[in-house]
Every structure is written in C-alpha cells, then in structure tokens.
Amino acid sequence: MGKPTGFIDYKREEAKERDHLTRINDWGEYQGRLTDEQLKTEGARCMNCSIPFCHTGIDINNQVSGCPLNNLIPEWNDLVYKERFEEALDRLLMTNNFPEFTGRVCPAPCEGACTASIHDDAVGIKSIERAIIDRGFEEGYIKARIPKQRTGKKVAIIGSGPSGLSAADELNQQGHSVTIFEKANRPGGLLMYGIPTMKLDKDIVSRRIDLLKEEGIKFRLNTEVGQDVLPEDLKRDFDSIIVCTGAESPRDLNIQGRKLKGIHFAMDYLTEQTQSYLDGSDATLTAKGKNVVVIGGGDTGADCVATAIRQGAKNVRQLAITPAFPKSRATGNDWPSYPNVFREDYAHKEAKIIFNREIREFLTETHAFIDNGEGHVQALFTRKIEEISTKEGVLYEKVHRGDDVIPADLVILAIGFVGPTTSLLERFGVTVQNNRIQADYKDFRTNVKDVFAAGDARRGPSLIVWAIQEGREVAKAVHHYLQTKKETQYA
The missing domain is CATH 3.50.50.60 (FAD/NAD(P)-binding domain)
Structure with a gap:
C-alpha cells in the first residue's frame, strides 16, 4: 500500500453532513463528500491485509460479512491514496455497476469486515466509493458504452430496481437487446420511489437511467406485466425473461x-x-x-x-x-x-x-x-x-x-416485507415457496421454460448490494443459456 503505517497514523475521516436545522427544510441529500485530502487519508488507512475480508461477501449467522459484489476495495483504496482516480474508477466498475447508489445507501457490510475495525474505526470504504464514482461523472470518465455487435437475441426484464438494472446492463454489454418493463411512471424501482431523496437524489438515478438508454436498453414504463402486457406475449416475443419484481408485499x-x-x-x-x-x-x-x-x-x-x-x-x-x-x-x-x-x-x-x-x-x-x-x-x-x-x-x-x-x-x-406479489407469478406459472420464487442460485432458472428470477423476488428481502450481485449473476446465466439455446446470429 502507499502508506504502510496509515492505519496507525490517521483517524477515520467522515464526510461532512449538512446542518441539521437547515436540511430538514428541504429534500436535498443530507450528506456531503470527502475532500481530496480526506480521501487520500482514508485510502492510506487501508492495511493491505493478507486476507481482505472487506470483499469476501460471506454469510455469518445469517448476515453478510464483507461485500457480496467482491469489490476490489484494497486496490482502489491504494489508487485513491496515490491520486490515480481514473484507475480507481476502473477497478470499482469491474465489480459494481452502480457505485453511485451503493456509495449512498448501502449499509456497508464491507466496513464491518474491515481488519482495521478490530481495534479501531473501519476504513471509510463507502465514502471513498461514492467519491470515486461522483468524480468519474464530473470529470467525464463515465461515457456510454454502446455494444459494437448485437446477437439478435431479445431479453425482457420485469422490474427496474437494482437487480433488473444490473442484469440489463450486463446483458446489453453482451450484445443482447434488452427491454425493461416497469409498472411505475419512472424507472428505478426502489431506487426511485422507495428511498427518500435526502438519501439518494433522484437526479442521480435519472443520470444512470439516461446512460443505460443511450447504451441501447429500452424502458417500457406504465406497463404492468399481467395487465398491460401478458406473460404469453413476452414468452412469444422474447428469447428469455427475467423476473426482478422485488419483495413488494409488506408485512x-x-x-x-x-x-x-x-x-x-x-x-x-x-x-x-x-x-x-x-x-x-x-x-x-x-x-x-x-x-x-x-x-x-x-x-x-x-x-x-x-x-x-x-x-x-x-x-x-x-x-x-x-x-x-x-x-x-x-x-x-x-x-x-x-x-x-x-x-x-x-x-x-x-x-x-x-x-x-x-x-x-x-x-x-x-x-x-x-x-x-x-x-x-x-x-x-x-x-x-x-x-x-x-x-x-x-x-x-x-x-x-x-x-x-x-x-x-x-x-x-415499517416492519419489513414478505415477498413478491403473487398474481403475476401465478400468471407465469412459476413455483413459489416460502414467499420466494424457486430458482437456484447460479442457475436462476424457474420451473417455466425461458423464465429466470433474481433479486429480492428470488432470495427474499435483502440489501441493494445483493440485488446488484444477483442481477450480474443472472445475466451470466441467461447469456450462457442464450448461447447454448441456439446458435447465435450476429446482426
């Protein structure tokens, strides 16, 4: 690491919050961003552990320890310390499609598994993550990645929350044509309507949606599958369907x-x-x-x-x-x-x-x-x-x-959620058990041909990092399925 004794030399730096009595009078984000000097200090506090538990993403006592996305945290901490922000951004985007979301609203299980936290405060991983991606947008490092070839295969995704968006992003980059069906009047699912603007400004969500559109992903809003469009129509018009409707049914x-x-x-x-x-x-x-x-x-x-x-x-x-x-x-x-x-x-x-x-x-x-x-x-x-x-x-x-x-x-x-709404799932004919769509992890296939499931609808109510991780993994499964289902035709 850039400074081997940084975890000894420096105390944790916190991003400055807006004045409490001021911020309660508006809906703006309550938390600011670390300064460049603070970023460098926090990056220096990373210990270069022999085993970085911060990015393990394992379950201990039914709670996740470390990042389920397996973010390359020590690598981008070191690059931030060395002020190599564009390289840090490259490392961050290798594993996380939307760090501008997780850097604001994730509960940061990575910090709970930080080795520095055994006897001191954890490295401010979440704050560093947010600063890297925000700076990436501000300095123009983030640009539309438009696929050079299309496979001719079409994928329908139901739900535009974090799992649906990450699955769409991954599949679109593989060259498949992706359409997201969203029943609300704006895309984003939980990101748009379930998280208040003072935690996640909606311009941040819209900025990412606009980028995904520019890259070729289509959004059909005000469209509820099962009412405005039938499951049979999706099965006829698309090569594969992914259900990412979340766990909407409240307890x-x-x-x-x-x-x-x-x-x-x-x-x-x-x-x-x-x-x-x-x-x-x-x-x-x-x-x-x-x-x-x-x-x-x-x-x-x-x-x-x-x-x-x-x-x-x-x-x-x-x-x-x-x-x-x-x-x-x-x-x-x-x-x-x-x-x-x-x-x-x-x-x-x-x-x-x-x-x-x-x-x-x-x-x-x-x-x-x-x-x-x-x-x-x-x-x-x-x-x-x-x-x-x-x-x-x-x-x-x-x-x-x-x-x-x-x-x-x-x-x-506000006592939690039970699982996905069942009316749509009944129309599809997918098996639901214990309020979850039955689809094995890594495979993600339901009992219905060409239909997959991911996110909270499959695993149950969970964290945004799990939703993004499931979206990435179901995209791998669907891509493999489409490759083996029929010889790919390039357009």
Missing part, C-alpha cells in the same frame, strides 16, 4: 383496529412523498401537524421518521419490538461478522435536535389501534416486553405495568 400487523384510517405501509408513504416531490405537487398523505408513530426499527422506519420531520410532523415516535443493540460488539458478534451495534441514523440525529429526546422506544409491542369514534386512529395501546433467552431460543414476555397509550394521528408500518 402487516393484524391486530385490533388495523382497518382504521390513518394506518399506512411505509412504502406507500415514502412513494407518495417522492412522487409528489418529483411532480411538484402537494402530498396527499402527509404528516404535517400530526402525531406520527412509526412501527419498525429498521432503515425504512428511519426514512419514514426523516420524511415525517420534513413534512412538519407535530411529534414522531418510533417503536421497535426488539431490544436496542449494545454500543460495542456483543459476545457471539465477533469480527468479521456484521457489527450489530447501536447506531444513530441521520433521521434520529435530526429528531433528537427537533424534539430534544431519543424518539426510539425498544422492546415495545403494539397491541391495538384505538378508534377516535369516527373510524380514524387516535392512539396505540402498547405493552413493554422483555427478552428472555431459553434453550429453545429467544422469547419475549410482557413486563408488569408496562402498558401505555400513545397518541397517533398517523401510523406508519
């Missing part, structure tokens, strides 16, 4: 009062806000002046908190049924497994400043929704629980005198 909370007005799924809430922002209209579903309760302690819940704050919520609380993570790795959560430690997300920092308190409440179970007498929710009845470890596993039991009534005019359910 529900079927308790007393669930049918009351004012209770919404997180994705409906976030999509409505992003749609209104992009259209320049007022959101119909808004937190303005309301007592908001977000049920669910994950990243999506945090995004709902940040959205409610920007909409002008009167008060926000976030409830989690799980306990708070410890401040440092607990026994059994040893390196290089993903560090399950207590974190303060951007939304929680904002909420603490606005409401002068920690808004998260852990080990809290919502037992019922309370009617205001007119069919609208007015409060939640909750119970405190405690976590008990047994030989059979972890159990949760009610705490004596732990009941509470929490005022709520708007309730957001």
